[in-house]
Amino acid sequence: MRxxxxxxxxxMFKNGVIMDVTNPEQARIAEAAGAxxxxxxxxxxxxxxxxxxxxxxxxxxxxxxxxxAVSIPVMAxxxxxxxxxxxxxxxxxxxxxxxxxxxTPADEEAHVDKTAYSVPFVCGARDLGEALRRVNEGASMIRxxxxxxxxxxxxxxxxxxxxxxxxxxxxxxxxxxxxKKANEYRVPLxxxxxxxxxxxxPVVTFVAGGIATPADAALMMMLGSEGCFVGSGIFKSSNxxxxxxxxxxxxxxxxxxxxxxxxxxxxxEAMRGLEMKGLETKLAERGW
Amino acid sequence: xxIGVLALQxxxxxxxxxxRRLGAVTVQxxxxxxxxxxxxxxxPGGESTVMAMYLRxxxxxxxxxxxxxDGLSVFGVCAGAILLCTEVEGPxxxxxxxxxxxxxxxxxxxxxxxxxxxxxxxDFEGSPFPGIYIRAPRFIPIGSTEVLGRRPxxxxxxxxLLRQAGILAASFHPELxxxxxxxxxxxxxxxx
Numbered sequence: 001m002r003x004x005x006x007x008x009x010x011x012m013f014k015n016g017v018i019m020d021v022t023n024p025e026q027a028r029i030a031e032a033a034g035a036x037x038x039x040x041x042x043x044x045x046x047x048x049x050x051x052x053x054x055x056x057x058x059x060x061x062x063x064x065x066x067x068x069a070v071s072i073p074v075m076a077x078x079x080x081x082x083x084x085x086x087x088x089x090x091x092x093x094x095x096x097x098x099x100x101x102x103x104t105p106a107d108e109e110a111h112v113d114k115t116a117y118s119v120p121f122v123c124g125a126r127d128l129g130e131a132l133r134r135v136n137e138g139a140s141m142i143r144x145x146x147x148x149x150x151x152x153x154x155x156x157x158x159x160x161x162x163x164x165x166x167x168x169x170x171x172x173x174x175x176x177x178x179x180k181k182a183n184e185y186r187v188p189l190x191x192x193x194x195x196x197x198x199x200x201x202p203v204v205t206f207v208a209g210g211i212a213t214p215a216d217a218a219l220m221m222m223l224g225s226e227g228c229f230v231g232s233g234i235f236k237s238s239n240x241x242x243x244x245x246x247x248x249x250x251x252x253x254x255x256x257x258x259x260x261x262x263x264x265x266x267x268x269e270a271m272r273g274l275e276m277k278g279l280e281t282k283l284a285e286r287g288w
Numbered sequence: 289x290x291i292g293v294l295a296l297q298x299x300x301x302x303x304x305x306x307x308r309r310l311g312a313v314t315v316q317x318x319x320x321x322x323x324x325x326x327x328x329x330x331x332p333g334g335e336s337t338v339m340a341m342y343l344r345x346x347x348x349x350x351x352x353x354x355x356x357x358d359g360l361s362v363f364g365v366c367a368g369a370i371l372l373c374t375e376v377e378g379p380x381x382x383x384x385x386x387x388x389x390x391x392x393x394x395x396x397x398x399x400x401x402x403x404x405x406x407x408x409x410x411d412f413e414g415s416p417f418p419g420i421y422i423r424a425p426r427f428i429p430i431g432s433t434e435v436l437g438r439r440p441x442x443x444x445x446x447x448x449l450l451r452q453a454g455i456l457a458a459s460f461h462p463e464l465x466x467x468x469x470x471x472x473x474x475x476x477x478x479x480x
Contacts, residue, residue, distance in 0.1 A: 009405065013334075014300065036334060056393040066400075072337060
């Protein structure tokens, strides 16, 4: 029922940067740098990765404090399939819920039925099938997963390119071909037809997972992303306020290499990155 | 006819689609040089804090104001409308608007957060227009503005579509409604 309001709200994030923040002070830094929304969470993904253990929804008190600290929209994460965490976040009035593989999944069979909520959801995806299953469950926005907390864009690149390629592959398909795809993706034929006709996902699509520099953000826009989530990349850099502002401006000026060069200058040390083959847990493999 | 869309952040492409459907040529505006040859400019929905900051930083605020004196028409939607208002009321109190071209006080997020976003017909030129309000501002006219659209009388009839010379502002999102009527009206004003 609130589909138009919720997918329409996601349109307003486009061409912007959504930043992970862990306290009101960071939220204010993000807002002052030009974030179009913040994601309130207790630990950024790189710390979750380092600490191990079960990662859960953040303390509602901390989320409320962030909501009170800034005037821009505030998002917060729930575990995959955790209906109660989602109800709690809806009750405290967050603007968007991220059903996120960065937290430890609560249900290995089903994601949250997002049509049962008034609050909008964003969900992760590695490919078109995963994205469409989430849209079919009521997601108002998709973010490609990448590999959170690594400062390495290789998976983010893989996922956004996969989604784009698979949308292109629908182009020449006839009725039978589309039906086969709908079966393969486990979604209604009408949804696949909608994507074929529009040549894009029916909801706004951002990238996430590993973006650490202005050049990374510009790369994502070059690959057709509509905006970026930046997690550990900002508050694990040596100068968060300056890095945040440079990444926002890289999304504005992604077609302008001279400006990108200026924005990349003198930022100090970016977050320390990780190689994929050294990872114990691949967060992107959570969810299906 | 060349119409610009401010491209600092927000629902830029949604307006471009409507403008192209109506036969206009669209230009994304990020820096003052992008304003050259434009007959009109749309300030899209998005986050007004982001757009206000980079309007100033990139020198677009004074460049747009100068072009308005020369007859540029401007249409602001939601966050874009906030940029146009002379006064903006937010959590930090009342500040002056980034462009200050419309005699209106805007109250940011006046209806609440996303859960308070709503759909409701706008009373526009005597017929209902699909109104989509997303974390919408409220307008309080403080100058001689013309009210073109209002909320229904039962909801207080407050103004949601305002015009002052070549400046048009909506607190709802016509670009998401599937009805091109308000964009068409804006393009008419760009021609004259």
